[in-house]
Amino acid sequence: MAADPSFIKRYFDDDVVAVAKRLIGAQFLVDGIGGTIVETEAYTQDEPASHSFRGPTPRNRPMFNAPGTVYVYRIYGMHWCVNFVCHPGSAVLIRALVPTEGIEEMIGRRGLSDLRKLCAGPGRLTQALGIDLSHNDRPLSDTPFSLIPASVEGPVFAGPRIGITKAVDLPWRFGLPDSRYLSKPFTKNGPSED
DNA sequence: GGGGAGATTATCT
DNA sequence: GATAATCTCCCCG
Numbered sequence: 001m002a003a004d005p006s007f008i009k010r011y012f013d014d015d016v017v018a019v020a021k022r023l024i025g026a027q028f029l030v031d032g033i034g035g036t037i038v039e040t041e042a043y044t045q046d047e048p049a050s051h052s053f054r055g056p057t058p059r060n061r062p063m064f065n066a067p068g069t070v071y072v073y074r075i076y077g078m079h080w081c082v083n084f085v086c087h088p089g090s091a092v093l094i095r096a097l098v099p100t101e102g103i104e105e106m107i108g109r110r111g112l113s114d115l116r117k118l119c120a121g122p123g124r125l126t127q128a129l130g131i132d133l134s135h136n137d138r139p140l141s142d143t144p145f146s147l148i149p150a151s152v153e154g155p156v157f158a159g160p161r162i163g164i165t166k167a168v169d170l171p172w173r174f175g176l177p178d179s180r181y182l183s184k185p186f187t188k189n190g191p192s193e194d
Numbered sequence: 195g196g197g198g199a200g201a202t203t204a205t206c207t
Numbered sequence: 208g209a210t211a212a213t214c215t216c217c218c219c220g
Contacts, residue, residue, distance in 0.1 A: 123213050123214060163211085163213065164212060165210095
């Protein structure tokens, strides 16, 4: 079930850090398959870890399109990662989900039945949800996507982002610290301020 | 359960 | 030619 375009615009036409926190607890589905987001990261045009840092290129073009645009890219030559665009040049990387819908399908795609590892990581969850370049630069408000906002916004932890070598001190990784479905645990940093 | 190597390719220097 | 918003497997203990 696709989301209302005006809802998607309201939800994503905002500061990327605010949206990255807001997405924790939301449900993300592709063709009805997916689960509850428990881990995200924010990327802005202002910092060198972001693909958009040096301005638009053919790859990062979607990051400069409308809020709620899906940005998919290949990483390390073999995995896909999925992002949701916010203000121009900024996007939220979706890093981990609790698998809830279409679990059998996801197990088939991943070739593994350990629920904890099904969607615990940006490359893992794209494989589980069947996301690839065909989904790039398409609106989250359209099929096959579905985004249901978090009903209750609980305490969200913050910490350093993972797998980057630049701007490593920005605490722009967000998530539920007690979730068993994270790509990595949250340790040092406490709850993020609002 | 933790560390290290290898996989594999688009993108940018 | 090096790097990259990663994952899995294998080895060690």
